[in-house]
Amino acid sequence: MLQTDYSSRYSLSHLMEVFPSPGKRYTLSPTPSKWRQRDILIQNWFDHLNDQAPWDLYIHIPFCKSICTFCGCNVKITEGHDQEGIYIDKIIQEWSFYKKEFPQAKVNNLFIGGGTPNALSDKNLARLLENFEFEGLSIELAPQLFTESQAKILSQFKVRRVSFGVQDLDQHVLQNVNRQQKTEDVYNALFLARKYGLGDISIDLIYGMPLQTSHTIEKTFTKILSQYPDLVYYYPLAHVPWQASRQKAYGHFESTAQKQKNILYEKGVNKLNQEGYKNLGFNAFVLKDSSLDYSHSLKRNICSIGSDLSSTLIGLGVSSITSNNKMYLQNHKIIEKYLHSDQKERKLFPIGYIKSEYDISLESIFQKVFEDKVIKDQNYNFTNMTRYGLLEKNKGFYKVTEAGLHFLPHILDQLEKQLHSNNRYS
Numbered sequence: 001m002l003q004t005d006y007s008s009r010y011s012l013s014h015l016m017e018v019f020p021s022p023g024k025r026y027t028l029s030p031t032p033s034k035w036r037q038r039d040i041l042i043q044n045w046f047d048h049l050n051d052q053a054p055w056d057l058y059i060h061i062p063f064c065k066s067i068c069t070f071c072g073c074n075v076k077i078t079e080g081h082d083q084e085g086i087y088i089d090k091i092i093q094e095w096s097f098y099k100k101e102f103p104q105a106k107v108n109n110l111f112i113g114g115g116t117p118n119a120l121s122d123k124n125l126a127r128l129l130e131n132f133e134f135e136g137l138s139i140e141l142a143p144q145l146f147t148e149s150q151a152k153i154l155s156q157f158k159v160r161r162v163s164f165g166v167q168d169l170d171q172h173v174l175q176n177v178n179r180q181q182k183t184e185d186v187y188n189a190l191f192l193a194r195k196y197g198l199g200d201i202s203i204d205l206i207y208g209m210p211l212q213t214s215h216t217i218e219k220t221f222t223k224i225l226s227q228y229p230d231l232v233y234y235y236p237l238a239h240v241p242w243q244a245s246r247q248k249a250y251g252h253f254e255s256t257a258q259k260q261k262n263i264l265y266e267k268g269v270n271k272l273n274q275e276g277y278k279n280l281g282f283n284a285f286v287l288k289d290s291s292l293d294y295s296h297s298l299k300r301n302i303c304s305i306g307s308d309l310s311s312t313l314i315g316l317g318v319s320s321i322t323s324n325n326k327m328y329l330q331n332h333k334i335i336e337k338y339l340h341s342d343q344k345e346r347k348l349f350p351i352g353y354i355k356s357e358y359d360i361s362l363e364s365i366f367q368k369v370f371e372d373k374v375i376k377d378q379n380y381n382f383t384n385m386t387r388y389g390l391l392e393k394n395k396g397f398y399k400v401t402e403a404g405l406h407f408l409p410h411i412l413d414q415l416e417k418q419l420h421s422n423n424r425y426s
């Protein structure tokens, strides 16, 4: 069965041993660790921004009610709602600079992520949303905090997708990473999302957490897939050594051995295959016949996968990333610095990157591989990947196989190395 499913003579877990993760996700190229430009004038950014095509917006809400020890996001743990008002004011102020300079600008997608956007009080959630005009909203939600009143608020806006960060359903696994979430919370959240017509439902799951076994993963998938979410993201646990102290703060936290991670991934993928989910690449699996399954020209950015993503993404809030085809910029990563930066008139982005011609070419090549699953052959050498069935060589191009969809970052990594060494686009 594995041979048919993965179009390779090798099992998925074996292929994962042969092709260990290159560690890049290819949503930002180059990655932020290589961004060197400091204190970029906002006017410089405005000069590279045009409002002829609609923009997408991302708003980062950093607040969470408790810390999950595996988490690599920019979060702030809060008990009540005292700090939310000033933070939302700042986001509205940040947006007002854009509105002043580009009064005609239209917003297509509004993405709200975190942190936990639904850690906000009902009043603050509604106030935030009322300050923006947009064509469609995608919002990340914690199922254990999701209430009927939040669902009602969201239903007053054009919601395209709700993404529930579930991660796992096994109680031992969850308690060990300090996450209070019951299976009933998740079922109830999905019920409310459907009752109030909140667009597509996406679920995030993680493999590689301590105490996960193929048995617990199988049970988690059986429960989740019985609810038929439209989209499932199945991510590896992020390796964030700089957060090691947080990860070790509770319970047992030994990194799962790579071999075990591969088995957990394969187990989840088997369940997704059995229930009719199709691999889009980059850990995203879509339910066959759902709206995304029929989307042509699927694109991806740091927020999402979709057919209607804009090439300009404006990031608002602490640590948010802003990008278009010329630049990357990032807001302050420390909330206090973000809140107190240029209170009266915002003048600077603390860090960013101006893309070279080479970066722009690379980005469009990577996007094309994701869209078409094809690489135009320019005397590339993919012998090993072809031998293992990740790519199929045809006249003039390589086609990414079903097996290869699990290894898109590896394929792009190989491609990037060859482009670098041949210096074809510099």
Ligand code: SF4
Pocket (backbone or CB within 6 Å): 063, 064, 065, 066, 067, 068, 071, 072, 073, 075, 114, 115, 116, 142, 165
């Ligand atoms: S709720 Fe989400 S963002 Fe908050 S700490 Fe847990 S994993 Fe991180």
